[in-house]
Amino acid sequence: MSSAPAAPSVLFVCVHNAGRSQMGAAFLTHLAGDEVQVRSAGSAPAGAVNPAVVEAMAEVGIDISAQTPKILTTEAVQSSDVVITMGCGDACPYFPGKRYLDWKLDDPAGQGVAAVRPIRDEIERRIRGLLDELGIQAA
16 A cells, blocks of 8 residues: 555534534544544534433443534535535535435434434444445554
8 A cells, every 4th residue: 555645534414413423423533533534513503412412422432522513614515525414405515526425314312312322323333334445444
């Protein structure tokens, strides 16, 4: 293999940036470290990250309690190599030349931690698969 190119950038997008996209970004950051630039955003961000999501992530040793939902910007999409949408539908801007993945996942909004766990575990599974596709060794 030749010298590594710049780290790929991945943007996770959902409506509120309070659950699925936060979990995706947290798992990718946790598993890939500096190998990937990670962002998350929402088309209509909530006021805070879902407490059940924070609790579910803490159960697997990842602290996202300091994260805050962020508004989705055109610039964030333009500067990302891979855009992973999680139920934002038509609100997600589209740019040619970007790689888009649409992950159909249940929305954890209004759910307790027991309902969030299977969503969390599915996101982790998909993140590990993404790392394999990108050729990045998971930590």
